[in-house]
Amino acid sequence: SSELTQDPAVSVALGQTVRITCQGDSLRSYYASWYQQKPGQAPVLVIYGENNRPSGIPDRFSGSSSGNTASVTITGAQAEDEADYYCNSRDSSGNHVVFGGGTKLTVL
Amino acid sequence: QVTLRESGPALVKPTQTLTLTCTFSGFSLSTTDMCVTWVRQPPGKALEWLAFIDWDDDKYYSTSLKTRLTISKDTSKNQVVLTMTNMDPVDTATYYCARIRNYYGSGRYFYMDVWGKGTTVTVSS
Numbered sequence: 001s002s003e004l005t006q007d008p009a010v011s012v013a014l015g016q017t018v019r020i021t022c023q024g025d026s027l028r029s030y031y032a033s034w035y036q037q038k039p040g041q042a043p044v045l046v047i048y049g050e051n052n053r054p055s056g057i058p059d060r061f062s063g064s065s066s067g068n069t070a071s072v073t074i075t076g077a078q079a080e081d082e083a084d085y086y087c088n089s090r091d092s093s094g095n096h097v098v099f100g101g102g103t104k105l106t107v108l
Numbered sequence: 109q110v111t112l113r114e115s116g117p118a119l120v121k122p123t124q125t126l127t128l129t130c131t132f133s134g135f136s137l138s139t140t141d142m143c144v145t146w147v148r149q150p151p152g153k154a155l156e157w158l159a160f161i162d163w164d165d166d167k168y169y170s171t172s173l174k175t176r177l178t179i180s181k182d183t184s185k186n187q188v189v190l191t192m193t194n195m196d197p198v199d200t201a202t203y204y205c206a207r208i209r210n211y212y213g214s215g216r217y218f219y220m221d222v223w224g225k226g227t228t229v230t231v232s233s
Contacts (some may be wrong), residue, residue, distance in 0.1 A: 033219035035155075042204055042226050043147075043155065048219035086155050089219040090210075097145065097157040097167055097218075 004032075004087050004100035011106040012077045019073045020103045022087030025067045030068035030089040034063060037102075046085075047072050074105075082107045110134035112205050112224035119230050120195050126229060130205030132189075135185050138163055143208035143218060144188040146179065147203040156201075160208055161188060165186040195231045202226040 012018035020042035022032055033052060035043035045054050047063035060075045070089075074081055087100040116128035128146070135142055145160035159169045159179040169177050175227060178191045206220040 030216045030218050035220070042223040043206075043220075044223070045219060045221050048209075048221070049217050050214060054221060077212075088155075088157075088220065090216070096171060097160065097168070099147075099155045099157055102154045 004089065004098050006087060006100035006103045007099070008101065009104045009106070011108055012074070013108050014079060015076055017073065017075045018077055018105065019071050020085050020105065021069055021071045022100045023069050024098065024100075025068055026089045026091045026098055027065060027068050027070050029092045032063070032065060032087045032089050034070075034072045035086045035088065036081075037086065038082075041048075043086065077105075077107050079107050081105065110111075110207060110222045112207060112222060114203060114205050114224045114227040116203070116227055116229065119232065121233050122196055124195050126192045126195050126199070128190045128192075128203055128205075128227065130190070130224065132186050132188070132205075132207065135207065137161075137181055137186070137188070141208050141209060141211040144181070145206050145208050146188075146190045146203060147206060147220075148199075148203045149226075150198070151202040153201075157194075158189075158203075158221060159190060162208075162210065197231045199211060200231050202228045202230065 034047040036046045038052040046057050051063040062073050085103045112132040143160050143162040146158040161167050161179045176193045181188045204226045206223040210218050
């Protein structure tokens with residue numbers, strides 16, 4: 001199985017734009033998906049596919065990918081966006097699933 | 109509305125076998141492209157994928173835990189069961205089940221769109 005690599009922590013000033021990235025070979029075969037997790041809560045899907053948001057996810061969240069790197073961008077970060085963010089995909093063989101190590105986003 | 113709910117013991121002893129049940133509604137696991145997965149999260153740590161089962165009853169396991177895990181489904185009851193043998197204190201975690209959508213569109217899509225609230229399992233004597 002392959003790995004997905006994320007920066008452990010990122011910070012952004014309130015109202016500014018932040019990009020969280022995820023790298024891994026599996027992303028050449030499968031789209032990444034992105035999950036937001038707040039303390040004590042289950043993860044919530046925020047981005048999937050090329051750049052798709054589930055119903056109820058604000059449009060300040062967007063996704064992109066190129067080669068072995070996927071990103072989620074928050075344009076105009078809000079205080080409520082402070083959370084852990086995980087990327088995920090199926091690995092290249094299709095036999096396993098991988099998560100990134102998570103990025104803790106702090107909104108200053 | 110799609111919902112999933114995990115159930116199982118809150119406390120297990122070392123060496124015992126853990127059995128967790130995911131009861132879901134709002135979809136059928138016999139529908140093409142539908143899958144259900146188990147993911148766990150030790151306190152203060154990252155998400156860890158454990159296993160998933162698809163609509164065709166194909167099963168996939170984490171390489172590091174494969175020898176200890178068994179996943180199965182009961183389509184008539186809308187349930188997916190995960191068993192983990194030989195439990196150890198390091199297996200203390202919150203265990204989540206989630207629905208996976210798995211299909212080919214403009215590319216290969218694979219994502220967990222709905223999650224249960226999770227169930228906390230502590231392994232201690």
